[in-house]
Amino acid sequence: MKARNKDHFNVLMQLFIIFFKLGPSTFGGGYAMIAAIEREIVNKKAWLEPDEIGDMVSVAGSAPGGVAVNSAAFVGYKLAGVAGAAVAVFAITLPTFLIVLILSILGMLFKDVPKVEAALKGVHAAVVALIIVAAVKIGKASIMDIPTLLIASGCVVLLLFTPLHSLYLILGGPVAGVSIIAVKRVLGLSAQTEKKVKDQQADLNYLEYYI
Numbered sequence: 001m002k003a004r005n006k007d008h009f010n011v012l013m014q015l016f017i018i019f020f021k022l023g024p025s026t027f028g029g030g031y032a033m034i035a036a037i038e039r040e041i042v043n044k045k046a047w048l049e050p051d052e053i054g055d056m057v058s059v060a061g062s063a064p065g066g067v068a069v070n071s072a073a074f075v076g077y078k079l080a081g082v083a084g085a086a087v088a089v090f091a092i093t094l095p096t097f098l099i100v101l102i103l104s105i106l107g108m109l110f111k112d113v114p115k116v117e118a119a120l121k122g123v124h125a126a127v128v129a130l131i132i133v134a135a136v137k138i139g140k141a142s143i144m145d146i147p148t149l150l151i152a153s154g155c156v157v158l159l160l161f162t163p164l165h166s167l168y169l170i171l172g173g174p175v176a177g178v179s180i181i182a183v184k185r186v187l188g189l190s191a192q193t194e195k196k197v198k199d200q201q202a203d204l205n206y207l208e209y210y211i
Helices: 002-025 030-044 050-062 067-110 114-142 146-161 166-186 197-210
Strands: none
Touching (some): 050 114, 114 146, 146 166
């Protein structure tokens, strides 16, 4: 029992250290940190499988709250239950809170300094790149056939050119997916719900080469 408690405590400590380290990397919002989470949780620790990152992003993006916090809760709960979720959420929010507090104070003091304004513009450009990388990774894991490509493309068009709230797309995505699978099965067609391991490995090799 003591050994089991010690192992549980070690997992909690590792969760705290990793997400405390990831917290400062969330410039530009939670989606910008997906690549960092995958590197730490999948590549280094092997706590999640590569295809589980897509599940994490889907759950984190669909649930209320920030994507970064929801992702931390997802990983923490999967590894150590409620305690793991609480530790991961606390760890990822603590450095962000401290950084925002300090930057708020400094921003009020140096808000009119040209170099500070130039630095922030540079950060904005870097954030765009981080979000694009996250989008590529999610797309590689989630778009597996023509129907999923059409759903993703349709959502992008609706978000860009209509005032439709993203909540309706989040709610409509599962309905569209279930409907497509049901129609395929009625027609006797193959209903693929996840990528094959070979396809996932090919996508990972592609990303490792170009990113």
